[in-house]
Amino acid sequence: MDAALGFRAHTGWAAAVAVGLAGAAGPPRVIERRRVDLAGARDVEDAQVFHRAAEMRLPAGRALIDRARSDALRLARAGIDAACAEIDAAGHRVVALGVVLGGVGLPDELEAVLRSHPLIHAAEGELYRAALMEAGEARGLSVTGVPARMLFEQGALVLGVDAAELRGALGEMGRPIGKPWAQDQKESALVAWLALAAAQRGQHGRQGQRGHRRST
Numbered sequence: 001m002d003a004a005l006g007f008r009a010h011t012g013w014a015a016a017v018a019v020g021l022a023g024a025a026g027p028p029r030v031i032e033r034r035r036v037d038l039a040g041a042r043d044v045e046d047a048q049v050f051h052r053a054a055e056m057r058l059p060a061g062r063a064l065i066d067r068a069r070s071d072a073l074r075l076a077r078a079g080i081d082a083a084c085a086e087i088d089a090a091g092h093r094v095v096a097l098g099v100v101l102g103g104v105g106l107p108d109e110l111e112a113v114l115r116s117h118p119l120i121h122a123a124e125g126e127l128y129r130a131a132l133m134e135a136g137e138a139r140g141l142s143v144t145g146v147p148a149r150m151l152f153e154q155g156a157l158v159l160g161v162d163a164a165e166l167r168g169a170l171g172e173m174g175r176p177i178g179k180p181w182a183q184d185q186k187e188s189a190l191v192a193w194l195a196l197a198a199a200q201r202g203q204h205g206r207q208g209q210r211g212h213r214r215s216t
Contacts, residue, residue, distance in 0.1 A: 003031055003087055004096035004194025004199065005080065005136075009128040009183045011047045012039030012047025016083060019173070019192045020092050027169045027198050028193055030177045031087055036079035038072045040182055051122045054114045062110055065127070072131035081134050097136035098195030099129050101145045128200035142199035146191055155190050156199055167173070 003020035014036045039047035049068040053061030077100045084094045104122035106113060113119045129193040130144070136143040146154050172191055174181030 002196065002200070003092040004098060004192040005083055005087075005094060005134050005141075006098040006100075006190065007036070007129075008100045008188045009038070009132060011044055011124050012128065013037050014079075014128065015185040016079070016134060017185050017188035018083060018087050018092075018094070018195065019189055020056050020087075021196065022172060024195055027110050028196065030173050030189060031090065031092060032083070032176060033180075033188070034079075034083060036076070038075050038079070038131060039068070039069060040075060040139045047159075048124055048182070049127070050120045053110075054120060058114075058152065061114065063183065065110070069127060069131065073134055076128075076131040077138060080132075080139060084139070094141065094198035096142040096144065096192075097132070097139075097197035098144045098188075098191030098193075099132050099136075100151060100191050101129060101147045102126055102132065103147050103149050118168060119168035131159035133209060142202060144191065144195035144198045146178055146180065146194060148187070148208075151187060151190060156205055158194055 001020045003018055005016055005018050006181060007014045007016050012037060015033070015037050017033045018031040020031050021028045045051075047068075049065050053064050056064065080097070087094050102122055102125050104119070106123055106126060113123050133143050133145060152163050152166060155161075155166050159166065161169070167186075170190055171181075171187045
């Protein structure tokens with residue numbers, strides 16, 4: 001059975017939920033949930049590298065952020081590899097990864113980010129979300145990102161249900177696995193569901209294209 005991992009990132013860590021399709025119709029079932037460390041930090045302040053960089057000279061701050069990006073990518077890859085190994089051992093095949101995205105665009109210049117407290121906050125989250133997406137791509141997974149503010153709207157559109165029905169389905173999906181099943185887990189499950197749907201659409205498209213080439 002094909003499966004997908006979904007993530008909702010925070011500063012230095014992410015909530016993760018894996019889902020897999022239980023049949024041709026209906027919502028997927030939750031295979032597992034976990035927390036993935038993305039910073040190896042002892043506390044949140046250590047993981048807030050943009051806040052710390054804003055108090056440094058620019059070269060030192062840039063070096064700190066570069067190290068944090070490297071660490072986040074390494075830890076994201078390790079966390080995804082570990083999750084995939086367990087899911088694969090249970091008889092499923094992880095084919096896709098979804099990440100709940102932020103909603104703030106960031107300037108290219110680090111100086112501009114470090115001068116703005118709202119942008120510093122946005123950049124903290126973006127660092128860890130980007131690490132998850134890059135790690136998924138490196139593993140060869142189909143990667144989908146959906147902004148948080150559009151997640152349920154996009155879910156209802158893609159899955160062909162209304163928002164209230166979707167929220168109800170997500171609540172029921174968590175019942176067999178038990179608590180915690182809060183916003184983090186529901187949004188992770190939904191973005192995983194959307195990533196799995198996108199991967200399957202892509203697979204069907206590739207199959208159709210192969211069939212067309214064989215017939216010509």
